[in-house]
Amino acid sequence: MSGYVYFMASKPYGTLYLGVTSILMKRSFQHKTGETQGFSSKYKTTMLVYYEVYESIEEAIKREKQLKNWKRRWKIELIEKQNPYWLDLYGAHLVE
Numbered sequence: 001m002s003g004y005v006y007f008m009a010s011k012p013y014g015t016l017y018l019g020v021t022s023i024l025m026k027r028s029f030q031h032k033t034g035e036t037q038g039f040s041s042k043y044k045t046t047m048l049v050y051y052e053v054y055e056s057i058e059e060a061i062k063r064e065k066q067l068k069n070w071k072r073r074w075k076i077e078l079i080e081k082q083n084p085y086w087l088d089l090y091g092a093h094l095v096e
């Protein structure tokens with residue numbers, strides 16, 4: 001089973017949500033529609049701005065834990081290397 005680490009954002013340079021999932025398309029949809037309760041729905045982090053793909057969910061969880069310890073500036077730099085214009089990668093841009 002593959003795994004994904006992803007960032008959702010409220011807007012460019014806005015609030016960031018870091019998560020891990022085995023089904024990125026479905027999980028992103030849940031963020032967009034407000035199905036997820038808590039932090040993500042409170043801060044309206046609905047834009048998928050970054051993701052990484054791993055061969056296993058365990059690898060993705062390990063990477064998520066690493067990224068959670070990063071400074072915000074480092075996270076923004078990571079996002080901008082892959083997505084400099086902060087486009088929403090959900091939908092046509094997302095390939096699973």
